[in-house]
Amino acid sequence: MHFTSTRNDLQVTAAQAIAQGISSEGGLFVPSEFPAVSAQELQKLVRMNYKERAAALLSGYLTGFTPEEIEYCVNGAYTGTFDNDRPAPVYSLDKERHILELWHGPTCAFKDLALQILPFLLTVSAKKSAPDKTIVILVATSGDTGKAALAGFADVPGTKIVVFFPQNGVSPMQQLQMTTQKGSNVAVCAIEGNFDDAQTGVKKIFGDAAMQKFLQDKKMEFSSANSINFGRLAPQIVYYFSAYCDLVRDGKIKLGDSVNVAVPTGNFGNILAAYYAKQMGLPVKKFICASNKNNILTDFLTSGVYDRNRPFYTTSSPSMDILISSNLERLLYHLCGNDAKTTAKWMTQLSKTGRYEVAPEILAKIKEEFYAGFCDEESTQETITELFKNEKYLCDTHTAVAVKVYADYRKAAGDTTPCIIASTASPYKFATAVLSAIDTEAIPEDGFELLEKLSAVSGTPVPAPLSGLKSQEVLHKSCVKKEEMAEFICKFL
Numbered sequence: 483m484h485f486t487s488t489r490n491d492l493q494v495t496a497a498q499a500i501a502q503g504i505s506s507e508g509g510l511f512v513p514s515e516f517p518a519v520s521a522q523e524l525q526k527l528v529r530m531n532y533k534e535r536a537a538a539l540l541s542g543y544l545t546g547f548t549p550e551e552i553e554y555c556v557n558g559a560y561t562g563t564f565d566n567d568r569p570a571p572v573y574s575l576d577k578e579r580h581i582l583e584l585w586h587g588p589t590c591a592f593k594d595l596a597l598q599i600l601p602f603l604l605t606v607s608a609k610k611s612a613p614d615k616t617i618v619i620l621v622a623t624s625g626d627t628g629k630a631a632l633a634g635f636a637d638v639p640g641t642k643i644v645v646f647f648p649q650n651g652v653s654p655m656q657q658l659q660m661t662t663q664k665g666s667n668v669a670v671c672a673i674e675g676n677f678d679d680a681q682t683g684v685k686k687i688f689g690d691a692a693m694q695k696f697l698q699d700k701k702m703e704f705s706s707a708n709s710i711n712f713g714r715l716a717p718q719i720v721y722y723f724s725a726y727c728d729l730v731r732d733g734k735i736k737l738g739d740s741v742n743v744a745v746p747t748g749n750f751g752n753i754l755a756a757y758y759a760k761q762m763g764l765p766v767k768k769f770i771c772a773s774n775k776n777n778i779l780t781d782f783l784t785s786g787v788y789d790r791n792r793p794f795y796t797t798s799s800p801s802m803d804i805l806i807s808s809n810l811e812r813l814l815y816h817l818c819g820n821d822a823k824t825t826a827k828w829m830t831q832l833s834k835t836g837r838y839e840v841a842p843e844i845l846a847k848i849k850e851e852f853y854a855g856f857c858d859e860e861s862t863q864e865t866i867t868e869l870f871k872n873e874k875y876l877c878d879t880h881t882a883v884a885v886k887v888y889a890d891y892r893k894a895a896g897d898t899t900p901c902i903i904a905s906t907a908s909p910y911k912f913a914t915a916v917l918s919a920i921d922t923e924a925i926p927e928d929g930f931e932l933l934e935k936l937s938a939v940s941g942t943p944v945p946a947p948l949s950g951l952k953s954q955e956v957l958h959k960s961c962v963k964k965e966e967m968a969e970f971i972c973k974f975l
């Protein structure tokens with residue numbers, strides 16, 4: 483097992499891939515093989531708790547890590563950080579729909595599952611591959627990654643973290659979560675632009691020679707906590723196995739039964755982790771890729787044409803407001819037979835013209851594995867309303883997109899295979915949209931009154947990490963143009 487780049491045939495270790503984050507020519511690190519999980523091993527996982535499952539599955543990829551190091555990472559990430567020490571519980575709506583709740587962590591969104599462990603993976607990796615260097619984490623966020631990364635990295639020795647978010651592209655609650663972050667090694671900055679501007683800016687800084695020199699002189703090294711880092715992807719594989727094992731343990735499916743997986747998708751990281759789980763042996767029949775009104779993935783997965791020359795919409799599910807889904811590059815690489823040249827060609831076309839088209843045989847492979855659909859703003863609201871009315875289940879806007887697209891798939895394909903539906907955020911994180919879907923009265927303007935009202939109307943408790951924000955001071959007030967991002971970083975470092 484080694485790691486290679488999607489755009490180059492180089493070979494690196496797991497530790498190098500994680501410490502570096504992204505390959506120097508712009509490609510993404512991918513494993514050279516998928517560690518197989520046999521039926522017998524799957525049976526063993528059923529009897530384990532989440533941490534044990536995580537250690538067993540991660541060890542297949544982290545080949546240079548000792549068992550003690552893996553245990554240290556897993557224990558550090560998943561002890562005392564999630565409600566009831568259950569990082570990824572499954573709530574079954576009925577026999578077919580199983581909601582995988584990924585929002586019981588410190589920031590109430592699914593990115594906690596990976597970002598609680600990434601600082602541990604990264605510091606262990608850096609010790610092996612770049613001793614004595616300070617790791618500088620650069621993050622572009624559409625909302626949830628930023629806070630989850632800040633929470634994971636705050637005051638971790640040997641690291642610094644800089645987070646950029648689009649000024650008008652995150653919810654007020656998300657913004658407050660980030661701008662109140664404490665820690666001697668953290669910086670948070672708004673940029674004038676959307677998420678793609680932030681992400682493109684960060685990618686540019688990674689590749690900038692002058693910045694590299696600046697860091698070298700300071701004995702620092704950039705790394706990424708965005709989902710392009712393999713250290714983000716690997717921990718996400720775990721919860722798909724875990725959900726499957728829970729369903730077996732609870733007698734809802736039998737070991738070996740197939741499941742479908744539906745994921746509300748933006749940067750394609752979460753759904754790619756499910757795809758990796760299948761390559762390792764998890765019996766997944768169909769991946770249901772759910773988009774919001776920014777439906778570039780729906781178009782690509784059904785036509786083979788990726789074309790970002792289209793309007794960008796700000797929606798009620800902002801963490802999916804994305805026109806460049808970075809992790810798709812990894813899927814393409816695997817589908818074209820680990821062909822770095824072809825992948826690099828597509829990515830060059832994407833950056834030059836905003837468009838590329840895959841060959842018919844690649845599209846055929848995609849269609850075999852993926853169903854893609856999207857859900858507009860109105861249907862998102864309706865889905866939240868109906869789910870609450872009919873099932874007494876409160877879900878956020880992103881989850882609603884997945885529930886709706888799954889329902890469309892179920893209707894179109896008549897496929898009754900049980901489905902694991904990824905629920906990616908607490909409804910309290912997007913309280914305005916959620917409350918207006920279940921209650922027609924006036925929506926309070928104050929964010930905290932809003933949480934209280936949602937709690938009263940729905941009969942569910944406000945998550946402690948959100949109610950606790952009320953008493954916290956805003957510490958980060960900078961806002962810069964996208965051309966000024968590098969300057970902001972240099973000043974902070």
Ligand SMILES: *Cc1c(COP(=O)(O)O)cnc(C)c1O
Pocket residue numbers: 591592593626627709746747748749750751752753801802880906907
């Ligand atoms: C990040 C995020 C997504 C999208 O996940 P990707 O891995 O980028 O596809 C969906 N929902 C929420 C709440 C998120 O924070």
